[in-house]
Amino acid sequence: MSPDLFNLPFVKLIIPTVLATLVIVSLLALWVMSTRRHRSDRYQRGWFSRIAYIAFIVCVAVLSITAFGSIVREGHMQHYALIAHTSGAGAFVFLLIAVSATYLPRGSATRDNWTVEQWSAWILVLVSLCTVATMLISMVPVLDTQGMNQALVVHRFAGLATAMVAIVHLFSLVAGRLGYR
Amino acid sequence: MTKRYQVLSSIASFSQVRPLLRRNSSVPLLALLLALLAVDNLFAQNRYATSDSMAGYVHWIDLYDESNNKIDSNENSRPYSPEKTCGRCHDFKTIAHGFHFNAALPTANSDVGRPGLPLIWNDPRTGTNLPVSFRGWPGTHKPQDLGLSNWQMSAKFGGYMPGLTAPTGEAAQAPTGSIDRTKITGNLPIDCMLCHNRPGSGYSPFVWTEQIQDQNFAYAPTAALGLGVVTGNMRRLKDDVDLNSDEVKEQLPKLKYELEKFRSDGKVFIDLVRKPANESCYYCHTSASSNSPQGTRWQHDDDIHLRAGLKCSDCHRNGLDHQTVRGFEGEKHVSGTFAASLSCQGCHIGDDNSKSVGRLGAPKPAHKGLPPLHFEKLSCTACHSGPQLNDEIGRQILSSAHHLGDHIKRTGNELPAIYGNVMLPVNETGSPVDGDSGKYTPHRMMWPSFWGVVRDGKLQPLNPEQAYELVRKPLKIRKDFVDELSEVKLTLSQRKQILGDDKAARMKTEELDEKQRKLIEEAEAGERKKQIDDRMIAALKEIETAMPGSQAVYVSAGQGIVKTDDGKLSNLPEEKLGTLADPYAWPSAHMVRPAQQSLGATGCQECHGKDSQFFFAKLKPIGTLPGQETNEITVHELQKADIQRLAQWSQMFEGRSAFKIASLIAFALTCVITVSALAVNLSSSWRKSTR
Numbered sequence: 080m081s082p083d084l085f086n087l088p089f090v091k092l093i094i095p096t097v098l099a100t101l102v103i104v105s106l107l108a109l110w111v112m113s114t115r116r117h118r119s120d121r122y123q124r125g126w127f128s129r130i131a132y133i134a135f136i137v138c139v140a141v142l143s144i145t146a147f148g149s150i151v152r153e154g155h156m157q158h159y160a161l162i163a164h165t166s167g168a169g170a171f172v173f174l175l176i177a178v179s180a181t182y183l184p185r186g187s188a189t190r191d192n193w194t195v196e197q198w199s200a201w202i203l204v205l206v207s208l209c210t211v212a213t214m215l216i217s218m219v220p221v222l223d224t225q226g227m228n229q230a231l232v233v234h235r236f237a238g239l240a241t242a243m244v245a246i247v248h249l250f251s252l253v254a255g256r257l258g259y260r
Numbered sequence: 261m262t263k264r265y266q267v268l269s270s271i272a273s274f275s276q277v278r279p280l281l282r283r284n285s286s287v288p289l290l291a292l293l294l295a296l297l298a299v300d301n302l303f304a305q306n307r308y309a310t311s312d313s314m315a316g317y318v319h320w321i322d323l324y325d326e327s328n329n330k331i332d333s334n335e336n337s338r339p340y341s342p343e344k345t346c347g348r349c350h351d352f353k354t355i356a357h358g359f360h361f362n363a364a365l366p367t368a369n370s371d372v373g374r375p376g377l378p379l380i381w382n383d384p385r386t387g388t389n390l391p392v393s394f395r396g397w398p399g400t401h402k403p404q405d406l407g408l409s410n411w412q413m414s415a416k417f418g419g420y421m422p423g424l425t426a427p428t429g430e431a432a433q434a435p436t437g438s439i440d441r442t443k444i445t446g447n448l449p450i451d452c453m454l455c456h457n458r459p460g461s462g463y464s465p466f467v468w469t470e471q472i473q474d475q476n477f478a479y480a481p482t483a484a485l486g487l488g489v490v491t492g493n494m495r496r497l498k499d500d501v502d503l504n505s506d507e508v509k510e511q512l513p514k515l516k517y518e519l520e521k522f523r524s525d526g527k528v529f530i531d532l533v534r535k536p537a538n539e540s541c542y543y544c545h546t547s548a549s550s551n552s553p554q555g556t557r558w559q560h561d562d563d564i565h566l567r568a569g570l571k572c573s574d575c576h577r578n579g580l581d582h583q584t585v586r587g588f589e590g591e592k593h594v595s596g597t598f599a600a601s602l603s604c605q606g607c608h609i610g611d612d613n614s615k616s617v618g619r620l621g622a623p624k625p626a627h628k629g630l631p632p633l634h635f636e637k638l639s640c641t642a643c644h645s646g647p648q649l650n651d652e653i654g655r656q657i658l659s660s661a662h663h664l665g666d667h668i669k670r671t672g673n674e675l676p677a678i679y680g681n682v683m684l685p686v687n688e689t690g691s692p693v694d695g696d697s698g699k700y701t702p703h704r705m706m707w708p709s710f711w712g713v714v715r716d717g718k719l720q721p722l723n724p725e726q727a728y729e730l731v732r733k734p735l736k737i738r739k740d741f742v743d744e745l746s747e748v749k750l751t752l753s754q755r756k757q758i759l760g761d762d763k764a765a766r767m768k769t770e771e772l773d774e775k776q777r778k779l780i781e782e783a784e785a786g787e788r789k790k791q792i793d794d795r796m797i798a799a800l801k802e803i804e805t806a807m808p809g810s811q812a813v814y815v816s817a818g819q820g821i822v823k824t825d826d827g828k829l830s831n832l833p834e835e836k837l838g839t840l841a842d843p844y845a846w847p848s849a850h851m852v853r854p855a856q857q858s859l860g861a862t863g864c865q866e867c868h869g870k871d872s873q874f875f876f877a878k879l880k881p882i883g884t885l886p887g888q889e890t891n892e893i894t895v896h897e898l899q900k901a902d903i904q905r906l907a908q909w910s911q912m913f914e915g916r917s918a919f920k921i922a923s924l925i926a927f928a929l930t931c932v933i934t935v936s937a938l939a940v941n942l943s944s945s946w947r948k949s950t951r
Binding site (some may be wrong): 100169184215223 | 628630632698902909931934937
């Protein structure tokens with residue numbers, strides 16, 4: 080079972096991707112702090128949205144640690160990591176409804192929000208849908224072993240992308256909350 | 261002058277003519293030697309004529325005895341020798357080093373692959389069931405470690421072996437004190453016809469077994485082939501007999517050939533096949549449920565491969581070298597990767613570069629919806645092979661262990677008790693590991709029972725023959741350890757005392773009323789326990805007297821039974837028992853079920869349920885000692901699985917179907933929300949652009 084996509088070895092990509100994301104976020108933070116543009120008419124979300132989003136981020140964190148931590152350490156997920164991951168995955172599917180409903184940009188209401196926030200929200204929802212879709216299709220007797228392996232590869236890369244984009248989106252929300260954007 | 265001699269001569273003369281001994285004489289000498297070896301090897305391979313026709317060769321052949329004399333049915337009463345007869349046309353020396361024959365050769369056991377069926381030294385007189393193997397698989401005992409000679413192994417197990425190639429040199433020396441009657445009986449011959457006979461030709465493997473039991477080693481191939489009738493046996497000859505004396509010659513077995521089997525020119529028709537028929541394999545390799553002697557065989561289906569028309573030898577192949585492919589994953593074979601193509605994966609799945617996938621018409625399984633992690637945790641046989649999972653692990657009977665083929669009344673519960681299938685995790689070498697690692701593979705298993713001693717803190721089994729000599733008198737056993745040890749007969753005075761009635765005391769137990777019968781049975785049970793305890797203590801004491809400084813033990817069903825200082829029986833602590841009392845397990849395959857009957861075909865909860873038989877099936881070891889109490893074991897204890905984690909994992913499968921539906925709905929809803937948000941944004945952008 081090859082965990083590669085386009086011959087890119089997944090295990091070797093995890094740490095560099097995380098580091099690259101953190102570097103990008105750091106650079107963004109520096110840029111944001113040096114070019115502060117506070118908006119008083121920024122779109123404010125309710126408490127339900129915020130709680131759902133926090134739960135969503137916690138879910139992403141749990142799923143990422145259990146998945147990527149296991150892969151880096153043992154090559155694949157098993158035992159309690161697998162139990163935690165599948166438990167978190169269930170919550171992720173349902174929390175995604177709330178996040179997509181409340182954080183996807185909607186015309187004039189969120190028009191003035193930061194561009195990074197808007198684009199990262201779209202990418203977050205789309206890659207999350209891809210991550211969920213690959214697992215849902217694996218749970219029904221549709222794909223054969225080769226298909227399951229390919230779905231797993233896509234799931235891994237989509238999951239990695241979800242985690243990285245979630246970091247960027249969270250940063251953008253924090254930057255807006257702190258008044259930098 | 262043969263062509264071989266001409267070529268060799270020319271090479272030799274060439275080196276003489278040319279003054280090659282100039283500066284460095286060793287180089288041309290080495291080249292000469294290599295050339296001679298190469299040529300010799302080339303001609304050795306071509307030494308045997310072959311027909312090379314798919315039609316085969318019709319074997320009207322002369323028979324030869326072990327002295328290479330042609331057998332004349334009228335005058336020569338010596339049995340035919342497969343080595344001298346078949347060996348005239350077939351490279352017997354190469355064949356004799358094949359897997360079925362080479363167990364006693366030290367060089368053959370350097371890489372023995374995964375554990376397999378042991379030879380079970382079963383002695384009903386002493387209650388011994390000891391797994392023995394030349395191969396040295398963990399959990400088995402090597403014959404030389406027990407002080408058993410190759411001859412003893414041949415005499416004990418040769419009835420279910422096609423032959424045994426005798427080692428030479430130091431390896432041929434029998435352990436000190438062992439029984440070795442090779443000078444009387446000869447070595448166990450390799451009988452080609454045991455495998456290569458055509459079913460229905462009249463070859464009887466059971467006759468082979470009978471002759472080996474009579475120690476008529478040399479006569480067995482002839483008798484089994486039906487060429488003649490053998491009367492008498494070597495068994496009655498004493499160890500120190502002089503075979504050259506006239507008196508002894510009269511006592512040797514007599515062979516009378518069937519004259520009608522010989523053609524007018526003295527040749528005999530040997531009805532054989534190149535590829536052994538399944539029936540030939542079955543004689544040594546039958547396994548059946550223990551209730552099949554009660555007539556349940558018709559309820560079991562054949563292996564799916566046999567139904568598809570395959571034969572045993574289609575997968576378990578070999579070339580002239582007779583290194584039969586065993587077919588397990590990761591098998592190292594002299595053919596290199598070819599053997600891998602004959603495993604389950606090799607035929608059905610192959611690898612990315614495999615050109616052999618689909619051979620013999622093997623369908624490629626889709627395994628739709630099965631997470632690939634299962635292929636790392638389960639062998640193919642775990643889901644597809646053997647009896648379906650049950651609440652209780654059943655018992656099985658096997659050819660060599662239970663002497664199937666022998667015409668006796670069988671209940672199926674004869675010892676040794678062999679259980680199967682038990683799912684156990686093993687590593688790449690086939691050694692058991694704990695449940696967190698390894699691949700679950702179905703196994704058969706048995707608990708050994710034997711007499712031994714604890715010396716220097718370590719348990720060692722006794723030589724079974726030595727154990728018999730020590731314990732037979734104190735145990736007062738003639739034939740059967742279990743039956744005779746538990747057989748009690750109350751005296752008349754005892755019955756009078758129990759029943760309080762002289763008339764009733766003289767009646768047969770089955771004629772008494774229920775209350776009286778119960779009294780008698782209780783009394784017999786008490787006497788039985790006392791008898792067993794007294795005789796076992798006496799036997800253990802006898803061993804300790806013969807072996808001062810050691811503690812005698814009888815191992816049975818995972819327990820070590822010892823005598824205490826106050827004259828009672830007790831169990832040896834586990835730390836002293838070590839691993840020798842642990843069950844020996846070996847992977848089982850075959851009896852492959854069709855896909856619709858494979859494990860998990862009805863859903864994930866077959867294995868991932870809270871009471872799944874995969875982890876929670878039970879088995880109760882049968883103690884050889886009558887009245888021995890044993891505890892029921894749940895399979896996960898043998899698997900050393902983390903049962904708490906399993907329970908948590910199983911919980912997640914409850915409501916899984918409902919969760920799938922809810923997740924699909926949630927996914928669809930999210931898609932709708934996403935699309936609607938996209939539509940809103942697009943329309944907003946469009947309106948903005950048109951203003």
